[in-house]
Amino acid sequence: MIGVVFPDARADAGQYVLAALRRSVSSAQAQAITRNALQEIAPDVVVAVDAPDAWSADLIAFVTRAASARPRKLIVFGHMPIALADYLRYRPAALPPELEQASRSASAPAGESRESAAVVRYGALAQTLGGGAWHRPFERFDFTDEWNNLGYGAIRADGSIWAVAEAPEVPAEAELAAVVVNGERQFAYAALWDAGASGVLWFNRPVGPCDSFEWRIVEQFLSGYRPDALPCQPVLSELPWGYDAAITSRLDCDEEVESARPLWQAYQRLGVPFSLxxxxxxxxxxxxxxxxxxxxxxxxxxxxxxxxxxxxxxxGGSYDTALAEGAQSAELLERATGVPVRYAVSPFHQSPPYAMRGLIDAGYAGCIGGIIRNDPEFVTARGGALAGLPAGFVGHSQQCMLHGDCMLKEGDPLAIFRQAFDNAYATNTLFGYLDHPFSERYTYGWADEASRIEAHEQFIAYIRGKAKKPLFLHEEAALDFLRFRSLTQIIEEDGAFRVVTPSAHTTPLKTPLTLGVEFKGAHRQVEPGKALQ
Known part of the structure; x- marks a missing residue:
């Protein structure tokens, strides 16, 4: 089991971290625990979220007692308690006041991108945990000040749970990533230590990298870091077994539906599923x-x-309006098509928690949203269950907007979209992108339908050229798979793990897709009920 411990003052961050972990390891394998339980229960893996200095002794004891008991893994998100910091040779410092301005990006003009002066830059050690030479701006935009087509959220410098916590230095050999401003290194952002018989991973943010492809580092630390010496936790892959990429796309019909036909016909020629x-x-x-x-x-x-x-x-601004919006829309669509509607897409990708509760009560099984401008809790590295919501309802972040307005004027027009897919491909992430049908009022930056179709075709060709075995899914199939995965449980008994999948009548998965699991450096097909070796 993974124990997640956090003070009451950071309960919001703690719940988001807990939900993020459960999206990777199942709800059965990540539980909130008390400070006292660090010693009395002492799970093999603990995640400490913005732990106060007063908790230092508990966390040091958790790490160091492994020498006489059993090896352990500790993940620290946000503040590093002072005595633990001293033990790890972590030297804290206050954030520089100019970081707040450096963390913000200008708005993106049409055909260009913009990003903050402050970025996170990963070094060679990140390869140990499946990372790369990643460059993640604190904030970036591809369309005005709303969309980040690379998919991740915003790192703040404002004292919130989404902000960097401090400006420390760590031993050079431990540093995974650093904060860089205008090309100059400022302080550490992530680090990895072998502390005695234990392993320690740290991210400089109370919520860690739960809103970014960087979450892959956390998964790799849990599932495969030093498997011969340290405890490992199985991680359920977001890709269906047998595929090295999974892709879903759609058109959001804000003002027109029928005008989607030419692009749909192109997707039919390409043999790619289509969603509206x-x-x-x-x-x-x-x-x-x-x-x-x-x-x-x-x-x-x-x-x-x-x-x-x-x-x-x-x-609409409230639970009641969200409930009415969802219920009325589902009724009208079923009346027009004869097919029940089970999933929704948030208008403007705005997905406040009250709206998700309204959708649940309207009978929906999930929602697509996620945008860097607002609702940071819905920008999630993995699709699945959301913090504070019941099992059986899933969210999926799809922030990649394939619009003419977002095609770069300089160089390769599709460069950002290729990079977005590359990040997803490198981190085993189910990748989603969107466009809109033309209307009389608006063509979304495209010169005409032919140029739009050509760009879509080029992007699909790039995906097929990059991936060895890609799987294209329409949105309902993609969300059905995420829902199936979210209801799957990893059970630990007598030191062994087995995966229990939901019964056929529990989920409406209509395709023969199966799950993969990563454990101790191996990726294998899930055999329900069979112990993982």
Whole structure:
């Protein structure tokens, strides 16, 4: 079991970290524990979230007693307690006041990207945990001050749970990543120690990297770091077994539905599934219905999702309006197509917690959203269950917007999109991207339909050239798989792990997709109920 310990003052960060861990190792294998339980229960792996200095002795004892008991792993997110810092030769310092400005990005003009002067830069040691020479700005935009097509959230410098905690130095041999401002290294961001018989991983943020592809480092530390000497925790892969990439895409029908037909026909030629998320005021026009029925004629290749009834910002601003938006949209779509709607896409990708609760009560099984501008808790490295919400409802962050406005004017127009897929490919992440059908009012920066189709075709060709065995899924199939994965449990008994998958009647998974699990450096197919070796 992984024990997650946090003070009451950081309960919000603790719950987000707990949810992130459960998206990787299942809900059975990550539990919130008390400070007292560090010694009385002493799980093999502990994650400490912004632990106070007064907890130093407990954490040092957890690490050092491994020499006389059993090896352990400790992950520290945010503040490093003072005595533990001394033990690890971690030298704390206050954040420089100028970091707040350096952490912010300018708005992106059409055809360009912008990023903050402050970035996280990973070094060679990151390769030990499946990382690369990664460059993650604190904040970046590809469309005005809203979208980051590379998919991750914002690192702040404002004292919040999303901010760097301090400006320390760590031993050079332990540093995984550093904060760099205008090309100059400032202080450490992540580190890895072999502390006696234990291993310690640290990230300079109370929530760790839970909103970024960098979460892969946490998973690799848990599942495969020093497997012959340290305890390892199985991690459920976000990719279906047998594939090295999984991709899903959609068009959000804000103002038009039927105009999606030319791009749909291109996807049919390419043999790629197609999804439409429909704002149901479009259904007031009868000429917008037929494409939906045609698309759903082949349920393996087409899917329809809700994009709300009125496309109101923040789902109308309350639980009640979100409930009404979701319920009305689902009713109208089922009436138009004869097929129940189980998943939604947030308008403007705004996904506040009250809206998710409204969708749950409206009967939905999940939602797609996530955007760097707002609702940071919905920008998640892995899809699955969300903090504070019931099992069976899943969220998936898909922030990559394939728009003409986001095609670069200089160099390779698709460079950012290729990088977005490369990051997903390198970190075993289910990758999602989106576009919008044209309307009389707006073509989303595309010169015409032909140039838009060409860009989509080039991007799909790049994905197929990069991945050896990619799997293209429509959105319903992708979310069904994430839901199946979220309901799967890893059970530990007498020192052995086995994976228990939900029964067939529990989930509506209609494709023969199976799970993979990473454990002690090996990636293997899940054999339900069989012990992992």
């Amino acid at each position: 998320a429909v704002h149901t005021q479009n259904l007031n026009r009868a000429d917008q219905h037929e494409i939906l029925r045609e698309l759903l004629a082949d349920r393996q290749q087409g899917a329809v999702l809700s994009h709300t009834a009125t496309h109101s910002p923040n789902w």
